[in-house]
Amino acid sequence: MMNRTAISAAAVLCCTLATPTAPAHELARPDDHAPIGVMGDHFHDAGEWMFSYRFMRMDMAGNRRGTDGVDADTIVTSEPNRFFGNPMQPPTLRVVPTEMTMDMHMLGAMYAPSDRVTLMFMTHYLVNEMDHLTYAGPSGTDVLGGFTTRSEGLGDSSVSALVRLREDGQSRLHATLGVSIPTGSNTETDDILTPMGMRPTVRLPYPMQLGSGTWDPIVGLTWSGFADRSSYGVQWRSTFRLSDNDEGYHLGDEHRLTGWWAWRLAEPVSVSLRLQGYRRGDISGMDPAIMAPVQTADPDRQGIERLSVGAGLNWSLPAGNRLALEFMQPLHQDLDGPQLETDWQLGLGWQWAF
Numbered sequence: 001m002m003n004r005t006a007i008s009a010a011a012v013l014c015c016t017l018a019t020p021t022a023p024a025h026e027l028a029r030p031d032d033h034a035p036i037g038v039m040g041d042h043f044h045d046a047g048e049w050m051f052s053y054r055f056m057r058m059d060m061a062g063n064r065r066g067t068d069g070v071d072a073d074t075i076v077t078s079e080p081n082r083f084f085g086n087p088m089q090p091p092t093l094r095v096v097p098t099e100m101t102m103d104m105h106m107l108g109a110m111y112a113p114s115d116r117v118t119l120m121f122m123t124h125y126l127v128n129e130m131d132h133l134t135y136a137g138p139s140g141t142d143v144l145g146g147f148t149t150r151s152e153g154l155g156d157s158s159v160s161a162l163v164r165l166r167e168d169g170q171s172r173l174h175a176t177l178g179v180s181i182p183t184g185s186n187t188e189t190d191d192i193l194t195p196m197g198m199r200p201t202v203r204l205p206y207p208m209q210l211g212s213g214t215w216d217p218i219v220g221l222t223w224s225g226f227a228d229r230s231s232y233g234v235q236w237r238s239t240f241r242l243s244d245n246d247e248g249y250h251l252g253d254e255h256r257l258t259g260w261w262a263w264r265l266a267e268p269v270s271v272s273l274r275l276q277g278y279r280r281g282d283i284s285g286m287d288p289a290i291m292a293p294v295q296t297a298d299p300d301r302q303g304i305e306r307l308s309v310g311a312g313l314n315w316s317l318p319a320g321n322r323l324a325l326e327f328m329q330p331l332h333q334d335l336d337g338p339q340l341e342t343d344w345q346l347g348l349g350w351q352w353a354f
């Protein structure tokens with residue numbers, strides 16, 4: 001056990017902003033917070049603040065249609081191009097994404113104006129890179145060359161209220177009600193290589209855009225339970241896209257259902273296992289500035305169903321600091337494809353509460 005008097009004294013010295021109430025986070029168990037990939041998993045007592053930084057990398061390589069892998073040669077000879085009939089548009093897809101990395105830097109702030117409500121603000125800085133192969137001309141399997149597109153900048157932000165519904169010594173339950181704010185750009189451009197060998201600068205396809213362009217409600221429910229050396233929880237969280245953005249479309253609704261189990265290895269360290277189901281719908285509507293013989297430009301090739309498993313570690317440090325990491329890998333993916341498949345996802349986080 002840590003010395004409460006020493007910690008309180010340190011808190012008073014370091015944090016003149018801190019409220020006089022006991023900083024609950026400083027003595028909290030490591031698994032008081034869910035694995036780092038779960039957002040808005042906990043609330044705070046009145047007057048508490050928390051700041052967090054998360055880095056997340058998602059790595060995608062290879063393509064899939066439904067649950068089956070599909071190679072680039074097959075895509076360019078058999079997958080119809082929905083823009084066929086427009087000038088310069090071949091009957092099948094001719095450009096194939098082969099790999100993508102998404103890096104997310106997430107900044108978060110939480111403040112509890114009362115015991116009942118904790119307010120949470122989050123924003124993202126995104127760096128996306130996608131590698132492609134371009135096949136020559138309107139048909140055949142001759143590769144003309146490769147190219148990489150990149151987009152970087154602020155993503156969407158969100159403001160949520162976490163409303164405490166029930167809490168006793170062993171469990172707690174809260175609802176999440178929030179709104180996603182369209183701070184990310186959806187008009188990013190970069191150079192591409194066309195099947196005719198040209199290198200125009202065009203508006204990037206949907207997965208390379210940084211924001212949704214819409215104000216979207218976020219709704220969720222989180223339950224966590226605590227035993228002596230272990231803990232567990234379940235969270236549902238959805239984002240509903242209700243209206244079109246200025247470019248004439250909206251992204252598909254997103255739903256996440258996750259459950260986790262954590263075990264305390266030592267006083268300040270816990271390890272966790274987590275399962276997550278994720279579902280995202282196709283895009284509805286279309287941006288007329290996005291037109292290319294590539295799967296990522298097709299609003300009907302954006303839907304995802306994915307079941308992932310994750311292993312994580314939470315580490316509670318003095319003065320309200322926490323470090324955490326989590327590695328996730330899909331067990332099952334069903335894609336409205338062809339679409340790039342996710343290989344793995346890594347999250348690292350630092351949280352500071354006072």
Ligand SMILES: [Cu+2]
Nearest residue numbers: 042044050110
């Ligand atoms: Cu917090």
